[in-house]
Amino acid sequence: xxxxxxxxxxxxxxxxxxxxxxxxxxxxxxxxxxxxxxxxxxxxxxxxxxxxxxxxxxxxxxxxxxxxxxxxxxxxxxxxxxxxxxxxxxxxxxxxxxxxxxxxxxxxxxxxxxxxxxxxxxxxxxxxxxxxxxxxxxx
Amino acid sequence: xxxxxxxxxxxxxxxxxxxxxxxxxxxxxxxxxxxxxxxxxxxxxxxxxxxxxxxxxxxxxxxxxxxxxxxxxxxxxxxxxxxxxxxxxxxxxxxxxxxxxxxxxxxxxxxxxxxxxxxxxxxxxxxxxxxxxxxxxxx
DNA sequence: CTTGACCTTAAACTATACTCTAAGGTCTAT
DNA sequence: ATAGACCTTAGAGTATAGTTTAAGGTCAAG
Numbered sequence: 001x002x003x004x005x006x007x008x009x010x011x012x013x014x015x016x017x018x019x020x021x022x023x024x025x026x027x028x029x030x031x032x033x034x035x036x037x038x039x040x041x042x043x044x045x046x047x048x049x050x051x052x053x054x055x056x057x058x059x060x061x062x063x064x065x066x067x068x069x070x071x072x073x074x075x076x077x078x079x080x081x082x083x084x085x086x087x088x089x090x091x092x093x094x095x096x097x098x099x100x101x102x103x104x105x106x107x108x109x110x111x112x113x114x115x116x117x118x119x120x121x122x123x124x125x126x127x128x129x130x131x132x133x134x135x136x137x138x139x
Numbered sequence: 140x141x142x143x144x145x146x147x148x149x150x151x152x153x154x155x156x157x158x159x160x161x162x163x164x165x166x167x168x169x170x171x172x173x174x175x176x177x178x179x180x181x182x183x184x185x186x187x188x189x190x191x192x193x194x195x196x197x198x199x200x201x202x203x204x205x206x207x208x209x210x211x212x213x214x215x216x217x218x219x220x221x222x223x224x225x226x227x228x229x230x231x232x233x234x235x236x237x238x239x240x241x242x243x244x245x246x247x248x249x250x251x252x253x254x255x256x257x258x259x260x261x262x263x264x265x266x267x268x269x270x271x272x273x274x275x276x277x278x
Numbered sequence: 279c280t281t282g283a284c285c286t287t288a289a290a291c292t293a294t295a296c297t298c299t300a301a302g303g304t305c306t307a308t
Numbered sequence: 309a310t311a312g313a314c315c316t317t318a319g320a321g322t323a324t325a326g327t328t329t330a331a332g333g334t335c336a337a338g
Binding site for chain 2: 045048049052053055056057066069070073074076077078079080081082083085086088089092093095096099100102103105106107109110113114115116117118119120121123125126129130132
């Protein structure tokens with residue numbers, strides 16, 4: 001498989017596949033005489049692995065750690081994979097909390113604003129931001 | 140107020156205050172003979188406005204739009220502020236949905252992994268990522 | 279034998295929001 | 309008068325994850 005084929009098979013752009021190679025995530029199994037990258041079926045599995053890992057919210061660096069486990073399973077233990085997963089769950093939980101807090105604030109802001117063609121002189125959104133009504137992070 | 144004072148009063152670093160100035164969000168009301176920035180009480184209100192806006196999830200560019208309304212209220216209408224707010228609510232809603240979907244997947248992954256010192260040979264997290272069990276975004 | 283599709287590289291660019299450095303000027307207290 | 313705290317600027321660096329460009333080499337079809 002050449003890079004264009006893997007692009008179609010995996011849904012990852014050739015640009016990105018080269019980028020992943022530079023970052024050490026996905027090395028083509030060999031190079032042709034013309035120096036073209038040649039990918040195997042196994043490389044396709046790895047490409048999809050990366051895609052799924054990203055879909056789960058793992059960063060490229062975390063994905064690299066998971067790939068290292070996948071590549072050499074006997075040298076790794078379940079605890080490693082579970083620990084990476086657990087940290088990500090915590091991290092996403094915090095992100096969701098932050099977003100939900102923002103969301104509540106925004107919904108309050110939106111609710112009391114007439115949203116009409118009236119001058120913004122008495123706009124509740126603007127005045128809320130001007131005053132100390134909004135609970136700020138870390139205060 | 141000099142920049143260091145505003146830093147203390149607003150909780151925004153002097154670096155960031157200069158950056159906001161460069162981005163056109165917060166111009167000091169004047170410059171001293173020594174070229175030092177001088178901030179007024181009104182500038183402090185603006186600084187806090189920016190901080191609250193950011194705490195609500197607005198980007199600097201959205202914050203700039205809100206600031207433009209605040210600065211010249213009579214030339215703007217409520218609909219503008221409400222529209223910015225509404226878009227942000229939608230955007231954050233989508234982000235929360237995406238994160239919650241990831242979270243569900245991750246929790247499933249975590250649940251079935253023993254997490255022990257066993258070899259990763261049969262790790263359920265790794266094999267789930269290798270197979271087509273994970274619902275991928277946009278597929 | 280040439281056209282178009284495909285491949286190669288290194289390096290620059292995108293986006294967001296800072297954060298820091300270097301080199302220098304100013305102010306205040308001792 | 310000098311140390312230390314504070315201020316100035318332009319420009320570079322940080323982080324993440326690509327995306328694109330420029331300049332060129334290769335391959336298959338007509």
